Amino acid sequence: MQTAYYLVLVPMVYAAFAVFVLGTVWRLVQTARRPAHPTTLQIFPKKEPAWLYAVGDTFLMPSIFRHSPVLWFFLAVFHVAVLLLIIGHLELFGDWPIFQLVPHEVFLGRGFVGLVAAVSVLYLFFRRFHAPVRDLSVPEDYYLLILLFLTIIFGSQMDWARRWYDYDVMGVSAYRAYLWSLVMLKPFVPDEILYSGHAFMLVLHVFFANLFLMVFPFTKMMHTFLALPMNLLRRG
Amino acid sequence: MDQQMREDLLKLFQTKLNRAMVYYLETCTRCGVCTTACHVYQSMPQARYIAAYRAEIVRRIYKKHFKGQGKLWPSYGEAKELTEAALQELYDAAYSCTGCRRCMVYCPFGIDTQMLMSIAKLLLVGAHAEPEILTLLADTSIEKGRSLEFFKEGFLQGVKNLEQKVVEKWKLEAEGKTVIPVDVEGAELLYVALAGAHSIIPAAAVFNAAGENWTLSFFEAVNFGAFVGDPTRTKLILDRIVNEALRLKVKEVCICECGTAYRVMKQLSGTQPFKVSSVTEVHARYLREGRIRVSKKAFEGQVVTYHDPCQIARNGGVLEEPRFILQHLTDDFREMAPDPRYNYCCGGGGGLVALGEDTLDFRMKSAKVKAEQVQKTGATVLATACENCHTQLSDLNRHYGLGLNVQFLTSMVADALVVS
């Protein structure tokens, strides 16, 4: 069993990051090298400065707010939660004074960020069973949400266990030791992690996250990087 | 479909894959926000009329033939092989989309469904499965460009007959000048009209009243190549006018009330020594500079509203000018709701009006929401600045018994001219 854990926690993590980084860069470069569209693609009336409006379109999603406020709410909550979770993971590598402007224990939000993220993913998922979005959805849309949900749930479990059930075998210091060993290319998994009763949660979390990272460059997840350039085209 | 044919069509597909197109193909999250954007869906709420649904029909073929994902695991994104049946789906998607780009305003990424539909249209042309009449009309236009000498005589005779009408109606003696000048080298402005007196007579009256040094193009503005989505033909049709403008050394090319022609000329003609304007912009300029005067008498007691042609307004940027003109023509102008950026398509774009009776039923059903939008203004006069829109709005007027007076903006300006 420990061998399987090790495979997920070490080689698969390296593979996932390699596929994610190289795949994303490759796809973006490949697309950027294609010829530009010969004419403008903007929508009028034009507002100046166009780039600022494009940034606003990308990060505030005003058109969704106008046409589908409930969806906007869950999307906004979801994306902000994911951002906070990413910050939380960065903090697993060390202390970042900038993130400690709001003093907190790692992870931010006392476990509620993960909960909120999971609930909004469920909303996005069940929304797809409802016409007309059901008619638009393809399996990809469900798979990605399931993958996200599993990643978030198993990840949050560990946070919840520590905060809400006083579970303290696996702590931040163990994660730091593990993650830094990966970065330094001297991988090693501390015994607290490998032999703890909750190890399976971490392993499942990492497993699903690995899968997610590996499909990322080849799916609609690329909207993360393409949203801004596309909005720039529309704003002219 | 045999292998050779499929390969040829995929080559055509490949020519369309520029950077923007790949963005549009890769990014849709199928969030469904564009659902209510489309006038067709608003009028007939069926999934196949949602912008993203149409786009997905093209996207499935893209996934199958251009993405590893569709080859390794087709069911993941419902990738689909290009077959005869797929062609039929492409036809239904592309020819129920008017290319108005209203959905582009809704989409959080700004996906351009018209552009995605241009792939469908190109594949149909490649498979000879497009509406034949559009290609025929496009070829006629191209032929006219090639053998101008042959058409010249008849054209000049036709123009002579129209001149009479201008003189009668406006009592405009053009002080020894020709009323409708043709082929004048060194003229300031080349006016590109449509085949039809209504596109030439009022325009001529206004140009002469403004003392414009203008000349009428031999060619009609309409670009059937663009309707059928054939880039080669679009370019050939466009080039006739570009070459004429260069030959006559004009400083401005003025496109008549034709949305597609305006957008194609404005955005596709490249960098040229002349500028491109719509006749609406030119009329607004005359008014602003005091070169023409109009009176509000002609439309006294009328309530006027204006339909923004998608290719001129949302996609072409001419929004202020028609409103400026209408301020001079009436005291009772009512804007449609919601605002022009969100204006509904008339339902006749993308070649649907050019297909005439064949699409009439669909055009009337799919534009129900447009008819309602117009009706809500309480207007008696519905002005517009596009031939296609005018035809479609007149059909809607009849079909839904709206009791409107559908007018071209140029005709309204001409009718209200104060000739001193």
Ligand code: SF4
């Ligand atoms: S709004 Fe845009 S991203 Fe959403 S389904 Fe429509 S086209 Fe796709």
Ligand code: SF4
């Ligand atoms: S471009 Fe217009 S007609 Fe076509 S899908 Fe979008 S809203 Fe509908």
